Amino acid sequence: MDRYKIIKEVGDGTFGSVWRAINKQTGEIVAIKKMKRKYYSWEECINLREVKSLRKMNHPNIIKLKEVVRENDILYFIFEYMECNLYQLIKDRGKLYSEAEVRNWCFQVFQALAYMHQRGYFHRDLKPENLLVTKELIKVADFGLARETCSQPPFTEYVSTRWYRAPEVLLQSSTYNSAVDMWAMGAIMAELFTLRPLFPGSSEADEIYKICSVIGSPNQNSWADGLQLASMIKYQFPQFTSVHLSALIPSASKDAVNLISSLCSWDPTKRPTAAEALQHPFFQTCFYIPPSLRSKVTAPRTPPTVGTRATLEQKSARRYPGTLPNSKPPSCISSAKMNASVGAGVQRKLNMDQQGANNDDKLLKSSAKNPRYRPPARNSPNSLYANKGARGLVSDTAEKFAQVNLNSGKSHNQPQAGPRPMKAPWLTGNDLVRSHLVPSGRSYSRKVVG
Structure with a gap:
């Protein structure tokens, strides 16, 4: 780690702290994540979920893990550096974002998710803190809770920050999948669009209450499986009729409202996949080149300014429904660093076993004939590279003991007159809290876990 000069701490969470640093040899600014627990072998390091998933990812909208270093039993992840996260931008924003700005960011994130889902992973902790931004470029970060779709259930039910947690996870389903990422994106x-959370629940029960008050209570037609999940834990949904999202998001266009509504569907099977979302009319003006054309046309590293319309856009987007973005950016790891000396007590692993990733590419080519992604099992999200005091990370330990008790302290046997005011309780233990300022002057309490 002598090759890096620490500049300042930019984040702290359950698993580790994040520092802004500079590579003394190249002058490159990087983000160094220092893990809090000790690691006594390389086997432990390379088997971490974050390493196993990121070593297979090579996409311009997914944060790049440049290097892994184990020094004196301390593990360091060296990431590319991004200026800030989306939560900071929302919190400090003085006026609403234009639809063009929202479209540009969401288009990039959906490309990253489509790429990730096709490779058999889903994030499980999508939230504004885990979306890193530098100017108009946005990248998905923090794969500490990422899961393979081929993993065997049951999965842990306590994942993702509550406000972005899909209802099937709130109801303790053990067989969720990539559809939880789509709910979070909605x-x-x-x-x-609004600079305030759509479902700011103060507890698991209140989260479901908030969801019901917006999209209406589920029924046998909208989500039969959900009613069965609720019955298994003896939970009764509060009764609400849906509110049209255009009333809650007045600055959004009809297409935007339609996409958000479909993403926030009770039934996971009714939510569009990331690949399908990219074909939604909301993104019609975005310049998207399907993978089948990228050998002949150089795809831009980021989507061009929203509003540029061309014939190729519509032709490529409509002729290849369900195709997944899989651009081929240059390798993010400098091969020149392979010759760096390894001192006593220091182990360095560069290139993140790109050979394994190349083998994955071969498998992808064979599956390209069936572009529509149908994941076999459902799962959800986690987080890291965030600013100091941010929501932070959800630990595996927290997942084990954080059981959701949806019917404690609240009676749902009779219809509710209306959504009760949300109270932000003081938290104890490992819960990290911060105040989320919104234009109305109200304060929302964002929590890492719980």
Whole structure:
């Protein structure tokens, strides 16, 4: 780690702290994540979920893990550096974002998710803190809770920050999948338009209450499986009729409201996949080149300014429904660093086993004939590279003991007259809290876990 000069701490969470640093040899600014627990072998390090998933990801909208260093039993992740996260931008924003800005960011994130889902992973902790931004470029970060779709259930039910947690996770389903990422994106997209959370629940029960008050209570037609999940934990949904999202998000266009509504569907099977979302009319003006054409046409590293319309856009987007973005950016890891000396007590792993990633590419080519992604099992999100005091990370330990008790301290046997005011309780233990300022002057309490 002598090759890096620490500049300042930019984040702190359950698993580790994040520092802004500079590579003394190249002058490159990087983000160094220092893990809090000790690691006594390389096997432990390379088997971490974050390493196993990121080593297979090579996409311009997914944060790049440049290097892993184990020094004196301390593990360091060296990431590319991004200026800030989306939560900071929303919190400090003085006026609403234009639809063009929202479209540009969401288009990039959906490309990253489509790429990730096709490779058999889903994030499980999508939230504004885990979306890193530098100017108009946005990248998905923090894969500490990422899951493979081929993993065997049951999965842990306590994942993702509550406000972006899909209802099937809130109801303790053990067989969720990539659809939880799509629900989170619906909530994030709405928040980008309004600068305030769509479902700011103060507890698991209140979260479901907030969801019901917006999209209406589920029934046998809208989500039969959800009613069964609720019955298994003896939970009764509060009764609400849906509110049209255009009333809650007045600055959003009809297409935007339609996409958010479909993403925030009770039934996970009714939510569009990331690949399908990219074909939604909301993104019609975005310049998207399907993978089948990228050998002949150089795809831009980021989507061009929203509003540029061309014939190729519509032709490529409509002729290849369900195709997944899989651009081929240059390798993010400098091979020149392979010759760096390894001192006593220091182990360095560069290039993140790109050979394994190349093998994955071969498998992807064979599956390209069936572009519509149908994940076999459902799962959800986690977080990291965030600013100091941010929501932080959800630990595996927290997942084990944080059981959701949806019917404690609240009676749902009779219809509710209306959504009760949300109270932000003081938290104890490992819960990290911060105040989320919104234009109305109200304060929302954002929590890492719980």
